[in-house]
Amino acid sequence: xxxxxxxxxxxxxxxxxxxxxxxxxxxxxxxxxxxxxxxxxxxxxxxxxxxxxxxxxxxxxxxxxxxxxxxxxxxxxxxxxxxxxxxxxxxxxxxxxxxxxxxxxxxxxxxxx
Amino acid sequence: xxxxxxxxxxxxxxxxxxxxxxxxxxxxxxxxxxxxxxxxxxxxxxxxxxxxxxxxxxxxxxxxxxxxxxxxxxxxxxxxxxxxxxxxxxxxxxxxxxxxxxxxxxxxxxxxxx
Numbered sequence: 749x750x751x752x753x754x755x756x757x758x759x760x761x762x763x764x765x766x767x768x769x770x771x772x773x774x775x776x777x778x779x780x781x782x783x784x785x786x787x788x789x790x791x792x793x794x795x796x797x798x799x800x801x802x803x804x805x806x807x808x809x810x811x812x813x814x815x816x817x818x819x820x821x822x823x824x825x826x827x828x829x830x831x832x833x834x835x836x837x838x839x840x841x842x843x844x845x846x847x848x849x850x851x852x853x854x855x856x857x858x859x860x861x
Numbered sequence: 862x863x864x865x866x867x868x869x870x871x872x873x874x875x876x877x878x879x880x881x882x883x884x885x886x887x888x889x890x891x892x893x894x895x896x897x898x899x900x901x902x903x904x905x906x907x908x909x910x911x912x913x914x915x916x917x918x919x920x921x922x923x924x925x926x927x928x929x930x931x932x933x934x935x936x937x938x939x940x941x942x943x944x945x946x947x948x949x950x951x952x953x954x955x956x957x958x959x960x961x962x963x964x965x966x967x968x969x970x971x972x973x974x975x
Contacts, residue, residue, distance in 0.1 A: 752904070779961045788870070790950060790967035791905070798961065806962070807862070838904055848893055848956045850963065852904030 752853035767826040771839030780822035867966025884951035891953040
């Protein structure tokens with residue numbers, strides 16, 4: 749079974765802190781994604797990566813950056829956390845075969861105070 | 862870019878009845894339409910998908926229909942059961958063009974009333 753793990757289920761940070769959210773997948777998937785989930789707004793894509801050291805902006809990249817140094821790991825970075833970044837963050841991965849299924853991690857609930 | 866609208870935002874149905882969730886998309890280049898189910902405390906999980914060369918697809922109690930001309934697709938759940946209670950997301954993408962990005966709808970919270 750594909751497994752996508754995220755470093756924390758719950759995280760509380762202060763405004764202005766630098767925040768790292770880590771995601772690891774064990775299926776040798778080429779593609780990895782970071783979404784944020786907010787009530788009434790669904791899943792919105794922040795960044796995605798289709799290969800090591802490659803990244804593409806999603807729909808809401810402002811205030812975020814990402815790092816993919818190894819194929820299995822995709823990190824989301826909040827350089828200076830703000831209260832409007834309080835949200836649920838979901839990581840996903842997918843392969844490049846005929847199945848385009850994205851496999852999601854359990855999410856990290858981030859609260860910025 | 863792609864825009865996906867999803868309705869209704871909440872839906873309550875009696876156990877055993879059918880549930881229908883509808884989505885529209887804007888980009889005619891989209892050719893892949895998955896549906897994801899998110900249970901409480903978990904990440905979304907793919908339940909069914911359809912590609913643009915197919916009008917309907919079924920998997921047991923779940924079916925999806927696609928109308929490319931009207932740019933809308935729907936999820937149908939028959940004989941609903943309590944375990945169908947969850948949030949459902951539709952999405953649209955164009956993976957055949959080498960881009961695995963998906964645009965998701967805003968979600969439907971489905972509640973099955975016993």
